[in-house]
Amino acid sequence: MGEIQVGDKVIRFDRSLTKIAYSAVPVGDAERCGCLYCLNFAAQRSSAYPSDFISLLQKIGIDPDKEGEVYEVGPDGDRRIYGGWFYFAGEVAKAGERNSTFANLEFWFVDATRLPKPAGDFGDKVAAVEFITGLPWVLSDQPEP
């Protein structure tokens, strides 16, 4: 198990098991759902995350294209707030007291026992990186007001 400290948080993770699990997951949650909000997320996924966040995901063995869940929270000025999470094989050793941030993205770690069962097989100990961020609306189709 590898270990990473981010701010006041410490996680332990199994990178190879996580990578194997992601290789069996066909698509991210946004494609699986396919609603307009998710399609708007998927359309800009490659630019949705700060590079430091992508580096962190890759260090853990997470495929940044395959979020376990993504959901739209509502508008915030000219942006929309999105939340979601990524599963990984491992555990939260220290949850810490406040969210960490990279640019306008906030993230934290949780034990995944209370989350829905992941699409891949992450073994007995499953945790997740949860995030919240703001993204523009980039589709020509607009959501219902």
Ligand SMILES: [Zn+2]
């Ligand atoms: Zn959706």
